[in-house]
Amino acid sequence: xxxxxxxxxxxxxxxxxxxxxxxxxxxxxxxxxxxxxxxxxxxxxxxxxxxxxxxxxxxxxxxxxxxxxxxxxxxxxxxxxxxxxxxxxxxxxxxxxxxxxxxxxxxxxxxxxxxxxxxxxxxxxxxxxxxxxxxxxxxxxxxxxxxxxxxxxxxxxxxxxxxxx
Amino acid sequence: xxxxxxxxxxxxxxxxxxxxxxxxxxxxxxxxxxxxxxxxxxxxxxxxxxxxxxxxxxxxxxxxxxxxxxxxxxxxxxxxxxxxxxxxxxxxxxxxxxxxxxxxxxxxxxxxxxxxxxxxxxxxxxxxxxxxxxxxxxxxxxxxxxxxxxxxxxxxxxxxxxxxxxxxxxxxxxxxxxxxxxxxxxxxxxxxxxxxxxxxxxxxx
Ligand SMILES: [Zn+2]
Numbered sequence: 001x002x003x004x005x006x007x008x009x010x011x012x013x014x015x016x017x018x019x020x021x022x023x024x025x026x027x028x029x030x031x032x033x034x035x036x037x038x039x040x041x042x043x044x045x046x047x048x049x050x051x052x053x054x055x056x057x058x059x060x061x062x063x064x065x066x067x068x069x070x071x072x073x074x075x076x077x078x079x080x081x082x083x084x085x086x087x088x089x090x091x092x093x094x095x096x097x098x099x100x101x102x103x104x105x106x107x108x109x110x111x112x113x114x115x116x117x118x119x120x121x122x123x124x125x126x127x128x129x130x131x132x133x134x135x136x137x138x139x140x141x142x143x144x145x146x147x148x149x150x151x152x153x154x155x156x157x158x159x160x161x162x163x164x165x
Numbered sequence: 166x167x168x169x170x171x172x173x174x175x176x177x178x179x180x181x182x183x184x185x186x187x188x189x190x191x192x193x194x195x196x197x198x199x200x201x202x203x204x205x206x207x208x209x210x211x212x213x214x215x216x217x218x219x220x221x222x223x224x225x226x227x228x229x230x231x232x233x234x235x236x237x238x239x240x241x242x243x244x245x246x247x248x249x250x251x252x253x254x255x256x257x258x259x260x261x262x263x264x265x266x267x268x269x270x271x272x273x274x275x276x277x278x279x280x281x282x283x284x285x286x287x288x289x290x291x292x293x294x295x296x297x298x299x300x301x302x303x304x305x306x307x308x309x310x311x312x313x314x315x316x317x318x319x320x321x322x323x324x325x326x327x328x329x330x331x332x333x334x335x336x337x338x339x340x341x342x343x344x345x346x347x348x349x350x351x352x353x354x355x356x357x358x359x360x361x362x363x364x365x366x367x368x369x370x
Contacts, residue, residue, distance in 0.1 A: 014345070016323060016338050027320065046348040048359060052298045052318050053291035054209045062204050065222050066197055069229035076230065 003029075006036045010043050181245055189236050196236070200229055203246050206319075210250065211257045213314045214307070216299040224260060228253035243328065250329045254311050261307035289359065297359070301351045305344050308332075312340035313348070 006029045012018050013026050030037050030050055041047050187195035204225060212221035231252050232239075239248050289297075298318065302310045308330065315326045316337065327334045352359055 016341070020322060024320075044345065044349060045352045045359065046317075046345045048289075048294060048352065049298045049313075049318055049348070051289075051291050052213075052295040054212065054295050055292075056205050057208055061222075062201065065208075065226055066201060066204065066229065069226040070193060070197065070233070072226060073230045073233045076234070 003033060003036050006030075006033070007039060010040050013040075014044055182241065185236075185239065185241060185245060188233075196233055199245060200232065200249065203249050204229075206246075207250060207253045210311075210314055210319060211253055213295075213299055213302060213318065214254075214257045214310045215260060216303050220260065221257075224253060224256050227256050231256070247325060247328050250315075251331065254315070254329055255331075258307040258311060261310065297352075297356060301348055301355070304351055305347055306340075309340045309344040309347070312337045313344035316341055317344075 006026060009018060009022065009026055013023065018026060027050060030040060030047070037047075181199065184195045184199040188199055207228065208218075208221050208225050211224045212218050215221055215224070228249065232249055239245070302314065305313065311330055312326055315321045315329060316323060321329070323334045323337050326337045330337065
């Protein structure tokens with residue numbers, strides 16, 4: 001794009017009246033021609049932000065957050081199942097309440113009644129979402145329904161492989 | 166450099182449609198492959214809206230959870246990225262609204278000028294421009310932030326921004342008009358050295 005044309009198009013750019021190709025061309029020229037960029041920015045300083053650039057996140061970081069999101073989704077699914085009582089129908093879950101410092105270990109047994117889940121293990125109802133999962137041999141998956149620093153941590157063992165989420 | 170750097174403008178190929186089908190059938194790996202390519206861009210948009218990288222990752226995670234849970238509601242006539250950005254942008258708008266009062270307190274706490282008086286705008290590093298953007302964007306309404314960032318900074322079409330935000334193109338233009346006005350005046354007030362020769366001209370706007 002010629003400088004002259006770029007300068008003529010400044011008001012049209014700002015009013016969003018350039019078509020896609022012209023607009024892309026205008027932005028390219030803004031990025032490459034310092035003199036035109038200065039003139040445009042004197043016209044409207046908010047054009048400065050066309051130059052904003054954020055470094056892309058590290059691949060490792062993307063993977064970490066992706067894994068965390070998938071884990072959150074699985075945990076929410078199983079918590080919904082526990083809440084809706086489908087766990088009882090499957091006769092699949094056993095819920096253990098670990099007291100503070102793992103002192104009072106109470107095993108509530110398999111085939112949890114949904115009533116028991118809400119009244120017997122208030123940690124489930126109280127917790128925002130299960131946070132941790134561990135997969136063990138033999139298709140056993142462990143979901144934790146509270147943070148480690150909570151006074152009470154509830155862990156659900158899902159032993160039926162069909163319950164695996 | 167101003168370049169087309171948003172993955173969201175890529176067209177939805179057969180590969181992507183196949184991934185959507187597999188993900189809908191419950192294939193978690195397909196879902197991961199589908200969203201992985203847009204996570205960086207979505208994170209950048211949300212971080213610019215919220216001015217906070219870590220909080221932005223939390224929003225991205227929430228967006229992925231929602232997308233995975235509601236994949237059956239995705240209309241494949243849209244680009245998958247548009248749908249994902251819509252979920253993420255709406256969540257970011259909610260977060261921004263919820264913490265509006267905290268932001269006002271933050272703003273009143275005083276601002277550090279990142280550029281020295283000797284640093285005119287053309288010599289400012291892109292990363293410094295990014296910091297100024299994130300700081301000043303907090304003064305905009307959440308919708309203005311979303312519209313300005315998606316359209317002006319990321320370079321999406323107005324029509325696509327409208328789809329992401331669930332409003333009309335005219336509304337997008339209106340948000341951008343007001344965002345520009347506010348950014349212009351905040352730039353002149355807080356970073357006058359970044360807008361040389363602008364002080365008198367601004368009165369004419
Ligand atoms: Zn030029």
